[in-house]
Amino acid sequence: MPAIDVWSVSGESWAVYYPVVYLKSMPTRNRIRSTHALVLRRHDINDADRVLTVLTPRDGKLELIAKGVRKTNSRKAGHLELFVHASLLVAQARTWDMITEVQTVESFRHLRNDLDAIAAASYVCELVDSFAESGDEVQPVWDLVLSVLRELDAGVVRHELPANLLRWFDLQLLSLTGFQPQLFHCLVCERLLEPMLNFINLYDGGVLCPDCGGRHNDAEPLDADTLKVLRFLQRQPWTVVSQVRVRSPVMRRVESLLQRYLIIVLERQLRSTLFLRRLASIPVRLEVDTGE
Ligand SMILES: [Zn+2]
Numbered sequence: 001m002p003a004i005d006v007w008s009v010s011g012e013s014w015a016v017y018y019p020v021v022y023l024k025s026m027p028t029r030n031r032i033r034s035t036h037a038l039v040l041r042r043h044d045i046n047d048a049d050r051v052l053t054v055l056t057p058r059d060g061k062l063e064l065i066a067k068g069v070r071k072t073n074s075r076k077a078g079h080l081e082l083f084v085h086a087s088l089l090v091a092q093a094r095t096w097d098m099i100t101e102v103q104t105v106e107s108f109r110h111l112r113n114d115l116d117a118i119a120a121a122s123y124v125c126e127l128v129d130s131f132a133e134s135g136d137e138v139q140p141v142w143d144l145v146l147s148v149l150r151e152l153d154a155g156v157v158r159h160e161l162p163a164n165l166l167r168w169f170d171l172q173l174l175s176l177t178g179f180q181p182q183l184f185h186c187l188v189c190e191r192l193l194e195p196m197l198n199f200i201n202l203y204d205g206g207v208l209c210p211d212c213g214g215r216h217n218d219a220e221p222l223d224a225d226t227l228k229v230l231r232f233l234q235r236q237p238w239t240v241v242s243q244v245r246v247r248s249p250v251m252r253r254v255e256s257l258l259q260r261y262l263i264i265v266l267e268r269q270l271r272s273t274l275f276l277r278r279l280a281s282i283p284v285r286l287e288v289d290t291g292e
Helices: 002-009 014-024 115-131 139-158 165-176 224-235 248-269 273-281
Strands: 032-045 049-056 060-066 085-091 097-106 198-201 206-208 220-222
Touching: 032 060, 032 115, 032 139, 049 115, 049 139, 060 085, 097 139, 115 139, 115 165, 115 248, 139 165, 165 224, 165 248, 198 224, 224 248
Parallel strands: 060 097
Antiparallel strands: 032 049, 032 085, 049 060, 085 097, 198 206, 198 220
């Protein structure tokens, strides 16, 4: 064992070294923990296994292996579909920690029958996947994602998916992950912004007053209605936002700004290039408000 030679040379005693070897070689299969998890992504490996990327409230994003889950008689399979909120027992292992027991907590079964709701849920999971880190406690993000999936599920039952939900989600997630755009004070002179034509600089993550905005090449005009809606979505809970209708041209400008802001933030973080490509493939709309 070459490691022992190194320790002998450095003069350390065997009495110190030996327990370390012993601890490292102890079987790890007994280290089992329980967690709630939401399945964000998955890919198949080996003949019958699947690696799942899940969000957990206490440990952030984790990659776990579900052994044998693709066998036709697997009892775990139905509990580990995308967007399932499950309760797991996880055993610690060398590469991927392993799912040993699973129970469905919420299946969001209505959502699964509606293509628009599936697309929306996929967007939510991919965006969270892009922002979440492993090892972080993410209880507020967890609560947000679960609440959005519940709204989508209930929307399918009502035959009406909630308008503005995904844009509200964008702004809430940006705030929870530390990328909240500054929408109330000028980024440069810190003056309180007035309800007039201001400017927005997506690269610096906020709004500029007319004086400062006119002097910055990266800033683009931002009309008062769009700013008002952005602030509203950033500050208000869903119970309030869900009661309000926003004119579609304004909502399209909000969507365009948020998509481009997310692309800038995520590119800077070098994460989720696949999702970035998907975001970027959505045409950016730069329309003038016709007062419709
Ligand atoms: Zn200013």
